[in-house]
Amino acid sequence: REFILLKDKMRAATMTGQWQQLENLGTEAIRLCPSSSDGYHGLGLSYLRRGGTFAAVRHFRQALLRGDTPNIHLRLAEAYFVLNQHKFFAEEIAAAKAVNPDDPEPYYVAGRFLFQAKNELNSAAEEFRQALARDPEHFKARCYLGLSLKNMQHDTEAEQQFLKAIQLIDAKRVSFYLPYQALASFYLERNRVAEARPLIQRAVEMQSDVAANQFLLGKIAWMQKDEEVAVRALRTAISLDEAFIEARYLLAKIHQTRGDRDAARQELKNFEVSKELYGKGRLQ
Known part of the structure; x- marks a missing residue:
């Protein structure tokens, strides 16, 4: 007992x-x-x-x-x-697959491994599809299927998978920021900035301690001329991840554009120091 x-x-x-x-x-x-x-x-x-x-x-x-x-x-x-x-x-x-062939999790984990460790996108996408065949509401598998498709330049289906993942997350009322971040990045790359902004704001609301969320918010806000939010978000990204040199470089550009030469010079110096320490950092 x-x-x-x-x-x-x-x-x-x-x-x-x-x-x-x-x-x-x-x-x-x-x-x-x-x-x-x-x-x-x-x-x-x-x-x-x-x-x-x-x-x-x-x-x-x-x-x-x-x-x-x-x-x-x-x-x-x-x-x-x-x-x-x-x-x-x-x-x-x-x-794991053999012991319980109806379980979607081994297929999801296999897909993650192929996507992240081996960059075998077609094989990863097939594993994610197998996970979804066993559980169509597996929002993490949908998100990573979208990322695989995006990297294979299957843009229409990638967007659909991100949107479906977001719908599932909203319906279940769970916290998983990645599809919001991924779709915001997808829209930003296609200059759909207005559509990207609410998505990245939602990602930040879900997990504000993720540097990539803060960086994307800063980049999108800057493109929308929202300087205060841009600077605050970029500074937060840097505080969360000192190796995020792309955030330092964009912050230096913002200071330069605003005419604050001293701040721009200091941030460029920080950028060079970080680049020396961390290599290409997030720029690679």
Whole structure:
């Protein structure tokens, strides 16, 4: 009875992202029932979500010794994704698909790996489509399908996927900023600035501590002659990510355009220093 209640608490901690709490509960679960995979799985997930990838792998492997479940294979695949271990990733994602072929998550994670680690856009898009065939409301898969299509220059379908992802997020009332940011960037690249502005503002409302959100808001605001918002957003982007040298360069241009030569000179100096430290940074 005590162990069942503990598992419920672990499930709740996972749903709410309370990773330290999950670590504590996982440790207690191992003490109560060391032969169960649940405690090791919980501990592994708590480490994975906080950047302790090697520790996560160790605990997921211990969990697998105690029970073969699709979730553990999927989490191990995620860890190997982070560690750039392509061979082990492929093995674990295949196992996750085999154990539960109706689950969209292994296909989504496989698509992310192909998109981000290997830049295999056609293959990534197919994985995202497979995820959506299993769950048409998987808004993350829709967003990344849109990004894959955009990079393949399939603009019409990319825009449709971004819009569908946004509709799903709004309907579900969840917070996931990426499709708003992606569609804002898509419109900005096509000089559809007025359409981009409310999207990037929504992305910033959802997650203001993402430098790319602040940078896009600053760039769009500057194009709309909204200097105050542009300067504030660019400064925020730089404070969040010192390597964001494109934000420094645009801020220097704004100061120069406004006739503030001292501020422009200082920001260009900061730009050169950052470029020396971080290379091309976000410009690449």
